[in-house]
Amino acid sequence: MEQFVIVGGGPAGHRAARSLLAAKPQARLAMVSNERQLPYDRPHLSKRFLLGDDSSPSLLADLGLRTESRIEWISGAAVGEIDREAARLHLDTGQSLAYDKLVIATGSRVRKLSAEVAQAPVHYLRTFEDALALRSVLASHAHVVIIGGGFIGLEVAAAARQRGCRVTVLEAQPQLLARTGCQALSRWAQALHTGNGVELQLQVNVNAIERGAAGKTLVQTSAGPVLADVVVVGIGVQPNAELAGTCGLDVDDGVVVDRNCATQDPNIFAAGEVTRYPVTQLGVHTRSESWTAAGEQGGVAGSAAAGDRSAAYGEMPWLSSDQYTSAIQCLGIPQLASKYAYLGDVHTDQWLAMGWSSDDRLVCAIGANRNRDISAIRRAMKRNEPLAEIYASALKSAQTTTGK
Ligand SMILES: Cc1cc2nc3c(=O)[nH]c(=O)nc-3n(C[C@H](O)[C@H](O)[C@H](O)COP(=O)(O)OP(=O)(O)OC[C@H]3O[C@@H](n4cnc5c(N)ncnc54)[C@H](O)[C@@H]3O)c2cc1C
Structure with a gap:
């Protein structure tokens, strides 16, 4: 056998x-x-x-x-x-x-900081044991410093705020969620988190993480030192x-x-x-x-x-993230988009951005609290069906973006 x-x-x-x-x-x-x-x-x-x-x-x-x-x-x-x-x-x-x-x-x-930078203990989050250890130190009023403004860092930021912690996010790029490549999402996430009391520092490099006095941790950054009770690293x-x-x-x-x-x-x-x-x-x-x-x-x-060669997988990447009471969904590859059209106002809690390549192929759809739309687009693309008129006609209003 x-x-x-x-x-x-x-x-x-x-x-x-x-x-x-x-x-x-x-x-x-x-x-x-x-x-x-x-x-x-x-x-x-x-x-x-x-x-x-x-x-x-x-x-x-x-x-x-x-x-x-x-x-x-x-x-x-x-x-x-x-x-x-x-x-x-x-x-x-x-x-x-x-x-x-x-x-x-x-x-x-997880990608880890070098031992040269991380001279004091930090938390990462990948496994159940990591989550148990992190949760045990998320006490109310603790100051949690999160290095990395990607999905994991921001989900931890949301949870820590909901636990009553003071939260600072340090991000090396000029925007949050930089890897998604969609500026509307980056700006929206920035407003969401600052609106929930997160202190954001963008374009900040972390040079060293050191033991401070009284059990604190000192995060030395290009913008000066930050004193933390807990340091969480989410850098991919x-x-x-x-x-x-x-x-x-x-x-x-x-x-x-x-x-x-x-x-x-x-x-x-x-x-x-x-x-x-x-x-x-x-x-x-x-x-x-x-x-x-x-x-x-x-x-x-x-x-x-098992021998079934008819089974095939070639789907667009599709991921979701829950932060506070919002659901974010990203379908496709935003890095391929050169122009975007929007359904809904990106300054509200419900919007959809659709990205097209320069040769007018739909390459991504990114949404805040628009899960149904993303599912409909995903289904249509998977079955190679035409997009519903509401999405197809959005191309006419697509704006070419610089720097995506
Ligand atoms: C905290 C967290 C939150 C997330 N939230 C979301 C979300 O909201 N939405 C979303 O779409 N995705 C999310 N993700 C990503 C998602 O969990 C991963 O994409 C998914 O788990 C990948 O599945 P996988 O089976 O490929 O790999 P994994 O889940 O990484 O599983 C691989 C397993 O293989 C084991 N392994 C590795 N090497 C060996 C070896 N040599 N021998 C034996 N075992 C080995 C690993 O330890 C691990 O247990 C999240 C990830 C994390 C960490």
């Missing part, structure tokens, strides 16, 4: 297991995760989890990992090497595992692609896969945040940092590993 192995227990690995077992209910499957927890909901960690008192993570649908003998669940162990010639994995526990088909779903890890992630790279698979800021989640090795598939995959509608490859995308792509990887 064929032996399948999935490395990684995030949404990509979890969905890969589900689709694999749906296609091959009798398959022999092992899942290896270097985390100790059963697969859990990571997005929850920077939102409601920080506001509540749950002592365990919110788990994903039960795969029977604790009970079912057909899935060998190996947790708290990292795969350190893939030996493609022998079709074996070597774990850091000394164990080795043979595979016929392998799915790499190793996700990303990097894909856990070394495992694939060192065994000779194609890696280019992520494991390169095709629409079937296949690597250049016919026995190895990859899915989720660790991959660089082709976005069919836009004709480009991208790496997506999205919960939904990771799950959907994982489902395809599981089917493909």
